[in-house]
Amino acid sequence: MPGRLPASALALALIGCAGEPSDAPGNPSLQLTGRVVDEAAVLEPTFEVEMTEKLARLEDATGVQLVVVTTSGLKSQAVELYSVDLARAWGIGSDERLDGLMVLVAPQERQVRIEVGYGLEASVKDGEAAHIIRQDMIPHFRNGDFESGVEAGVDRLIEEVTPVEVKQAS
Numbered sequence: 001m002p003g004r005l006p007a008s009a010l011a012l013a014l015i016g017c018a019g020e021p022s023d024a025p026g027n028p029s030l031q032l033t034g035r036v037v038d039e040a041a042v043l044e045p046t047f048e049v050e051m052t053e054k055l056a057r058l059e060d061a062t063g064v065q066l067v068v069v070t071t072s073g074l075k076s077q078a079v080e081l082y083s084v085d086l087a088r089a090w091g092i093g094s095d096e097r098l099d100g101l102m103v104l105v106a107p108q109e110r111q112v113r114i115e116v117g118y119g120l121e122a123s124v125k126d127g128e129a130a131h132i133i134r135q136d137m138i139p140h141f142r143n144g145d146f147e148s149g150v151e152a153g154v155d156r157l158i159e160e161v162t163p164v165e166v167k168q169a170s
Contacts, residue, residue, distance in 0.1 A: 030071060032090040040070035040107050042146040054154065064120065064161045065093045066101040068150055072108060079104070079111040093117045101161070103153055105146065112137055114157070124160045132156045 030039055035055040036048045043051075055066050067090070074082045083104045093100020098119035105112050114129040136156050140149030 029075075030069070030086060032067070035067055037067070037069045040072045040105070042070050042105070042107055043150070044147065047147045047151075051150070051154065054158075058158055058162070062162060063094065063097065064099050064101060066103070066154065066157060066161075067092050068103045068105075068154065070105045070107065070146070074106050074109050074111065079106060079109070079113045082106075083113045083115045087115045087117075093119070099161075101157055103150065103157070105141075105150065107141075107146065110141075112141070112153075114153070120161060124157060128160060 030037065034048075035052045036043065038048060051068060055068070059065050067087075069086065071082075077085075083102060086104065087100060087102045090102075091100075092102055092115075098117040100115070100117040101120060101124070102115040103112075104115065112133050114124070114133060116124045116126075116129060132153050136152040137149040140146070140152060
């Protein structure tokens, strides 16, 4: 993946997680405009700012780059192909560590997917990503609350990739 997002520049199948690379040629029309890209216009501006700050703190603390995307449509593409193509085109995560994460929400098609870079697959396994979507995100989305669903999913992903500090007994 070609590099990291600049700090200044800087996402509903009811399943989705790390997947195999897409063989389809990716030419996503969606542009990377920041750590939160709300093409579907389901997030309030204040939420976007707060989420962007949270994602920047994650990257500063761990080096892991997580991007949240809402799209107005998958353009007749399977969510798995769309999300892989988008993540690759945007170059999310480090080239060396392959540690990018992307949460993609397509409200119109009722699809959600979590893309996990190969370097994070030990931290965020397919089953965990699917569980986060089913248990933490979908219940909020069913109530039309995209912000709470996105926040719950992001918070769980942050827990999965943030190292736990082990304290020595005195």
